[in-house]
Amino acid sequence: MAKITRKPASRKAAVPKKKAKPVAAKPKAPARKTLKATRPWTPAEVHEVFSRFRKANPEPKGELEHVNPFTLLVAVVLSAQATDAGVNKATRALFEVADTPQKMLDLGEERLRDYIKTIGLYRTKAKNVIALSAKLLSEFGGQVPRTRAEIESLPGAGRKTANVVLNMAFGEHTMAVDTHVFRVGNRTGLAPGKTPLEVELGLEKVIPAEFMLHAHHWLILHGRYTCLARKPRCEVCLINDLCRWPEKTV
Numbered sequence: 001m002a003k004i005t006r007k008p009a010s011r012k013a014a015v016p017k018k019k020a021k022p023v024a025a026k027p028k029a030p031a032r033k034t035l036k037a038t039r040p041w042t043p044a045e046v047h048e049v050f051s052r053f054r055k056a057n058p059e060p061k062g063e064l065e066h067v068n069p070f071t072l073l074v075a076v077v078l079s080a081q082a083t084d085a086g087v088n089k090a091t092r093a094l095f096e097v098a099d100t101p102q103k104m105l106d107l108g109e110e111r112l113r114d115y116i117k118t119i120g121l122y123r124t125k126a127k128n129v130i131a132l133s134a135k136l137l138s139e140f141g142g143q144v145p146r147t148r149a150e151i152e153s154l155p156g157a158g159r160k161t162a163n164v165v166l167n168m169a170f171g172e173h174t175m176a177v178d179t180h181v182f183r184v185g186n187r188t189g190l191a192p193g194k195t196p197l198e199v200e201l202g203l204e205k206v207i208p209a210e211f212m213l214h215a216h217h218w219l220i221l222h223g224r225y226t227c228l229a230r231k232p233r234c235e236v237c238l239i240n241d242l243c244r245w246p247e248k249t250v
């Protein structure tokens with residue numbers, strides 16, 4: 001009986017009311033410095049960054065092996081959610097037998113699958129490569145088209161694919177944003193953005209034209225070998241004095 005008359009619930013109910021005020025008064029967790037809060041890059045600083053990249057590696061190369069625009073296009077389509085090294089392993093033999101849309105169609109989807117079965121999502125990718133080869137033949141005279149919209153209309157090809165092909169095959173000043181470029185654009189504060197498109201447009205806006213042909217590769221290589229996702233190598237980073245990332249380790 002005594003237990004019933006203790007009314008613990010009413011005591012507890014009083015507690016949150018008392019605590020409500022201190023919560024409001026308590027300062028929030030120390031606001032982490034955000035990229036928005038960091039000093040914006042000046043044009044001179046951006047120029048300096050890319051001058052350093054250029055000095056260290058004047059002619060950066062993409063790591064996807066290819067022998068012509070068509071094989072580049074195929075390699076990029078195959079590289080979605082796969083490593084360049086993994087794609088190269090499969091395409092070395094493939095491109096020896098199928099380096100044109102017609103040869104790819106002649107090879108056929110089933111045999112193509114055999115060549116690329118070590119690559120993730122290879123069934124869907126094989127279907128797309130056959131379909132894009134057919135479309136290149138029926139609509140583009142067997143050539144890789146030169147506009148973004150046309151490339152994006154090909155099965156398996158999106159904006160990133162179009163940007164890579166336009167840049168590497170045709171020398172256009174495009175900025176393909178993969179996971180590395182996305183990370184570097186955000187961390188450094190060069191072009192913060194929530195989506196690859198935001199980062200792409202941000203980078204295009206700040207990078208001087210003289211660097212745009214190679215900027216995509218410099219940023220990819222920087223992300224792949226220096227500004228690593230889990231443990232960035234800030235101590236050997238070429239641009240560590242300019243980088244705005246609040247968590248950089250130097």
Ligand code: SF4
Nearest residue numbers: 227232234237240243
């Ligand atoms: S200083 Fe560190 S975080 Fe900044 S770009 Fe270099 S490696 Fe990346």
